[in-house]
Amino acid sequence: MNNIDIKKPIEDYDTNYFDQSYLDVYKKILVDGLQEQIDFLTSIIDPDTESNILDFFCCNGRHILQLSDMGFHTTGLDINKQYLELIQQRSQGKVQTILADGREYVGQENYDVVLNLENSIGYIEDYEDNLKIIQSIHSCLRSGGKFILTLINRDYLVRNFHSLAWFGNGEGKYMLEKRRFDPTTSVLHIEEKRLTVDGPEKNYRLNMRLFSATEINLMLSSSGFKVLDIFGDFDRSPYRMNSPQMLYICEKI
Numbered sequence: 001m002n003n004i005d006i007k008k009p010i011e012d013y014d015t016n017y018f019d020q021s022y023l024d025v026y027k028k029i030l031v032d033g034l035q036e037q038i039d040f041l042t043s044i045i046d047p048d049t050e051s052n053i054l055d056f057f058c059c060n061g062r063h064i065l066q067l068s069d070m071g072f073h074t075t076g077l078d079i080n081k082q083y084l085e086l087i088q089q090r091s092q093g094k095v096q097t098i099l100a101d102g103r104e105y106v107g108q109e110n111y112d113v114v115l116n117l118e119n120s121i122g123y124i125e126d127y128e129d130n131l132k133i134i135q136s137i138h139s140c141l142r143s144g145g146k147f148i149l150t151l152i153n154r155d156y157l158v159r160n161f162h163s164l165a166w167f168g169n170g171e172g173k174y175m176l177e178k179r180r181f182d183p184t185t186s187v188l189h190i191e192e193k194r195l196t197v198d199g200p201e202k203n204y205r206l207n208m209r210l211f212s213a214t215e216i217n218l219m220l221s222s223s224g225f226k227v228l229d230i231f232g233d234f235d236r237s238p239y240r241m242n243s244p245q246m247l248y249i250c251e252k253i
């Protein structure tokens with residue numbers, strides 16, 4: 001794992017949103033639907049010509065560990081050292097890891113496919129920072145390589161907005177969220193409480209930037225990507241205003 005000095009982690013008011021308790025409380029959600037996501041990815045990636053995959057913002061490696069087991073050469077990049085250590089342990093060093101701030105990372109154009117999944121770019125609020133991430137991803141891909149980007153559809157969230165949300169992981173850990181959406185900035189302001197039946201509660205704050213398809217199209221084209229397809233869900237249904245997701249399949253020009 002590369003050693004770098006991370007000066008500016010994600011903008012979570014120093015509440016360390018992506019810690020062990022994130023993996024604990026979201027445990028069920030991180031597994032639910034995962035197989036459908038893997039099936040979606042492998043329906044797009046050609047194993048003969050696109051075997052070298054980078055997951056940009058890989059978290060605990062839930063996608064790349066499975067892709068590695070299927071024979072792909074996988075690498076995960078994340079700002080969180082603890083998550084990368086989990087990947088190294090679970091893959092016994094087979095999955096490569098890069099500890100880096102995705103806003104600053106300059107790649108070597110050596111990957112066939114780059115993934116950025118589960119609204120990862122949105123965890124950083126600033127538009128310019130998000131553009132830098134897309135440009136970094138561009139620098140990691142070989143010419144003609146694929147970029148698969150999955151995001152929450154802003155239009156869907158606005159039409160189905162809930163200011164309160166909660167769920168449990170089925171093992172005595174719960175998350176309660178208070179949300180406020182600012183339509184002028186497209187920022188979702190989240191106050192999150194994580195509770196366990198037998199431990200102290202912890203409080204987190206995060207601002208999440210949501211995007212319209214129009215904005216994403218502009219960011220992609222100005223960064224040197226051609227959009228090949230936009231799906232609305234992992235079942236490959238077409239993207240519509242009512243689709244919960246925006247799943248972009250792009251090619252580096």
Ligand SMILES: C[S@@+](CC[C@H](N)C(=O)[O-])C[C@H]1O[C@@H](n2cnc3c(N)ncnc32)[C@H](O)[C@@H]1O
Pocket residue numbers: 009010018056057058059060062077078079080083100101102103116117118119120123124
């Ligand atoms: C929503 S989570 C994980 C998404 C992952 N692709 C998945 O589907 O599980 C977002 C991840 O982005 C990472 N992250 C946030 N800001 C980052 C940055 N500036 N550079 C690299 N990783 C970052 C966090 O540590 C976290 O693991």
